[in-house]
Amino acid sequence: NAGVTQTPKFQVLKTGQSMTLQCAQDMNHEYMSWYRQDPGMGLRLIHYSVGAGITDQGEVPNGYNVSRSTTEDFPLRLLSAAPSQTSVYFCASSYSFTRDRAGAFFGQGTRLTVV
């Protein structure tokens, strides 16, 4: 089925470890983004991309890197995990979330715990 696929669904890391959260979409969407969700904070934008080779920072980019080498994939890298990065991470994609009837498509989330 078409959509946004995030892997893994769950992950536990030790402080200082690195990892990559994967996000892939098969809808040929130009726009992709990463959010983190923390209790009482809503979703906050980490990084986004308006197309292959183009990325930019969102509201809370520190501690995260992204790249966009293809239209389909938008991985999020944690270079040195910290307990403050314990959160649920969502990837989203859209062609145009104002024109698309469905708005932005969201993945199912990755629940990350840093100990």
Place this chain on the structure above:
Amino acid sequence: AQSVTQLDSHVSVSEGTPVLLRCNYSSSYSPSLFWYVQHPNKGLQLLLKYTSAATLVKGINGFEAEFKKSETSFHLTKPSAHMSDAAEYFCVVSDRPPGSQGNLIFGKGTKLSVKP
């Protein structure tokens, strides 16, 4: 800068009674506004959106919202709550004018509880 404020962090209603989830926005132009729903341990689903067409917007599952520019509000309503409506609801604004690609700015969410 665009922002949204959800006025209640938690709303509790009885099944069969009306639902009102309040959202105020701040924008320097007529914004695009959305309501998303998140059921426990699930992803986000778009309920409805406003992008400068009709001010009363109908969404899925019987929800609707009215854009009121004079009050800078976009409250979500449903005439009769169902147990399956228990979830967290997010009011969202785009940080660009309608028709322009931009980023979604989320409110902090309102948890809706539905009592039998």
